[in-house]
Amino acid sequence: MTTKPWKAALIGLLAFGALANAAPAPAKACYVIDARGQKHEGIELRLVSPGGDLELNVDGRARLPFKAGAYRAAMIPRPQEVAVLEKAFQDGQHEAVVKNAAGLFDKYKFLGWGGPIAHLEGQALLQTGKPQDALKAFAKGRQFPGEVGDDLTRGIVSALVDMKDTEQVQPMLNAMMASSRKQDAAFAFASRGRMLEHANKDKEAVLEYLKVLLFFEDSSAVSGIREDARGRAVALLKKMNDGRWKQVETLK
The missing domain is CATH 1.25.40 (Serine Threonine Protein Phosphatase 5, Tetratricopeptide repeat)
Incomplete structure (x- = not known):
């Protein structure tokens, strides 16, 4: 049976409406690089144990577990708490940075933000005249360098210089x-x-x-x-x- 032209147009319009109203797929803003160097992307990454076990939500259905020590790196989008810490440092609130950095480091060190948080903490400690504590912060960050490994090394040098x-x-x-x-x-x-x-x-x-x-x-x-x-x-x-x-x- 031949479909009348007006019916075909109506079916097409309904199909277009269904596609337009369909929810877009969530952006894959998280990733884990496994021990072989393969990058796995997903829409959510969470810490499932204090020791560093992770779970990557790939697409809302599939989930990949990663045991601590079985991956090279992991990353989530910049947490709001880290953005607040960065703003505090920019505003010269060094004591506030030092006060809050340690807790945030423990919370996010396996999720790509340990190095940046430790770097902020170390820089704040240098600004408050505590190079020995700054050295410890930078060294701590070197265990989770992320993209700031060079900054952490320069921080260590700055601390040692201030320590003479x-x-x-x-x-x-x-x-x-x-x-x-x-x-x-x-x-x-x-x-x-x-x-x-x-x-x-x-x-x-x-x-x-x-x-x-x-x-x-x-x-x-x-x-x-x-x-x-x-x-x-x-x-x-x-x-x-x-x-x-x-x-x-x-x-x-």
Whole structure:
């Protein structure tokens, strides 16, 4: 039997409406990288044991278990609590960051956010003059580095510099200075300047800070390091009543 044209049009319209009203598939914003390096994506990832066992909800139906130690990495979208912690740090609320970071670290360390949380905690501790505690925070984060492994290493160097632990930090600085990565090398020169400054060798410190400005062109990777070095060099030159601070301040 032939379907009349108006009926065919009506059927098509109803089918289109059903498709339009169908709920879109949830975005797969979580993932686990297993021991073989294979990436498994899903719509939800949750911690099912304090030791690090995970369960990945693939699509609302299939669920994959991952035992602690049987995966390389895992990640969920940035939790709101972590966003709040980042905002607190940006606003200079360092005591609040230190107060809340430890609990959040334990909560999210297996879900991709241990490293970033520990880095915030360590930086806040440095800002409050507690380099020994900062060193512990950075070292803790290195167990769950995620995407901030390099930041944690630089944090460890900063803590050791503030602790004036030359014996431990010098080999790390030497390796960074020889690095092909501009950010590491620039950071190493700036850190050596801070070490000299701590030792009251102001002229030598200024030279290290100037190396950062002269050897490394401004870029997103080194802009923060350059401006910190510039500020420190200017402050020391003013302290020494050296009028060349004006040249350093405008040095490109």
